[in-house]
Amino acid sequence: MGLIELKHNLILGSQSPRRKELLSMLDLQYEIRIPDIDEVYPIETPKKDIAEFIANLKLSHLLNTALPEDLIVCSDTVVLINDEILEKPKNKQGAKHMLRQLSGKTHEVLTSVALGTKDRRISFTDTTFVSFNILTDSEIEYYIDNYSPYDKAGSYGVQDWIGMVAIKSITGSFYTVMGLPIHLVYQELKNWH
Numbered sequence: 001m002g003l004i005e006l007k008h009n010l011i012l013g014s015q016s017p018r019r020k021e022l023l024s025m026l027d028l029q030y031e032i033r034i035p036d037i038d039e040v041y042p043i044e045t046p047k048k049d050i051a052e053f054i055a056n057l058k059l060s061h062l063l064n065t066a067l068p069e070d071l072i073v074c075s076d077t078v079v080l081i082n083d084e085i086l087e088k089p090k091n092k093q094g095a096k097h098m099l100r101q102l103s104g105k106t107h108e109v110l111t112s113v114a115l116g117t118k119d120r121r122i123s124f125t126d127t128t129f130v131s132f133n134i135l136t137d138s139e140i141e142y143y144i145d146n147y148s149p150y151d152k153a154g155s156y157g158v159q160d161w162i163g164m165v166a167i168k169s170i171t172g173s174f175y176t177v178m179g180l181p182i183h184l185v186y187q188e189l190k191n192w193h
Helices: 018-025 048-065 090-104 137-147 161-165 174-178 184-189
Strands: 011-013 070-081 085-086 104-114 119-133 167-171
Touching: 011 018, 018 174, 018 184, 048 070, 048 104, 048 119, 070 090, 070 167, 090 137, 104 174, 104 184, 119 174, 119 184, 137 161, 161 167
Parallel strands: 011 070
Antiparallel strands: 070 085, 070 104, 104 119, 119 167
């Protein structure tokens, strides 16, 4: 049992192994519920608001069947470079294209969290800037062939091989890039009444 004593049943609305790992590190008991939704947003949504829109969409879906004592945490991550959103790649070509875009440049990773009960909800976004070294085509091929870029925004995992060899600097939270700004989630859970 961790330091926080919640009066609610904590639910993580995600199937992401990284988010499960991060929430588990808070030493809290929780269960998983996966929102079965299409992650679509209105075309006019500002790019910096997309992750928060999707996180709130997931939360709304799960709150439809939640019990009054359930406290649900949902999250979404987007990678933004040159005013373009890099979502999860659909295939190897898409992953290569994204990694080439990130090579030698700095991009933003925006991870949003929506949490709430039937009575109350909040959402917020944390932004981290990530600078990549220049990647060779063979490094990109190696990563795609040996790791799993297809379930990750921007085609990479900060905790994977590519994060170790390509990331030159991070300004902001490593965990935000990993998929959950756990330092902010902890503060919200600590103060939730």
